[in-house]
Amino acid sequence: NAGVTQTPKFRILKIGQSMTLQCTQDMNHNYMYWYRQDPGMGLKLIYYSVGAGITDKGEVPNGYNVSRSTTEDFPLRLELAAPSQTSVYFCASRSDGNQPQHFGDGTRLSIL
Amino acid sequence: EDKVVQSPLSLVVHEGDTVTLNCSYEVTNFRSLLWYKQEKKAPTFLFMLTSSGIEKKSGRLSSILDKKELFSILNITATQTGDSAIYLCAVEPHTGNQFYFGTGTSLTVIP
Numbered sequence: 001n002a003g004v005t006q007t008p009k010f011r012i013l014k015i016g017q018s019m020t021l022q023c024t025q026d027m028n029h030n031y032m033y034w035y036r037q038d039p040g041m042g043l044k045l046i047y048y049s050v051g052a053g054i055t056d057k058g059e060v061p062n063g064y065n066v067s068r069s070t071t072e073d074f075p076l077r078l079e080l081a082a083p084s085q086t087s088v089y090f091c092a093s094r095s096d097g098n099q100p101q102h103f104g105d106g107t108r109l110s111i112l
Numbered sequence: 113e114d115k116v117v118q119s120p121l122s123l124v125v126h127e128g129d130t131v132t133l134n135c136s137y138e139v140t141n142f143r144s145l146l147w148y149k150q151e152k153k154a155p156t157f158l159f160m161l162t163s164s165g166i167e168k169k170s171g172r173l174s175s176i177l178d179k180k181e182l183f184s185i186l187n188i189t190a191t192q193t194g195d196s197a198i199y200l201c202a203v204e205p206h207t208g209n210q211f212y213f214g215t216g217t218s219l220t221v222i223p
Contacts, residue, residue, distance in 0.1 A: 042213035
């Protein structure tokens with residue numbers, strides 16, 4: 001009963017490095033989302049996808065890229081890490097527009 | 113611009129107290145409002161509200177939506193230390209597939 005799985009759980013990056021945050025779900029959900037959560041702030045949507053091969057920008061997409069080649073996987077890529085990208089990143093999925101989102105446990109990312 | 117505002121920002125109560133958390137929104141073409149509980153890790157779903165005036169209830173938690181006045185409340189009765197968490201409100205408009213989250217209410221329940 002895995003649900004939404006995110007890896008890694010923690011990561012420290014140097015400025016300018018790149019990395020991919022992995023997200024996979026085993027519920028056959030069409031909709032997937034990436035959020036970031038900064039201290040004292042709500043979740044901000046980075047990118048979302050309504051199905052394999054389809055992605056769209058959210059509120060704060062700058063500095064990030066995504067792909068959705070399969071229903072299960074929705075990786076988030078940081079190309080040139082900046083200190084402003086230090087945050088906790090959550091991936092979520094849902095089956096359709098009438099259902100709530102299910103969240104992964106998050107990735108805590110620090111960029112120094 | 114769509115906006116979701118939660119109040120209070122934080123709250124400290126004693127076990128057994130009843131608390132009311134507020135969520136007001138300004139979202140074009142409203143579709144649904146959701147409440148989540150966030151402890152150390154992932155937000156966990158509590159309620160989804162789409163119709164005005166219909167209370168959703170689960171144990172000691174309940175929630176109601178007022179679409180005319182554009183707000184929702186989350187009530188927790190007979191609070192327990194396990195209720196300590198951040199409670200998040202999110203609103204989804206009909207257009208697009210985006211959710212707009214409030215900043216959350218941090219609830220601390222003291223024994």
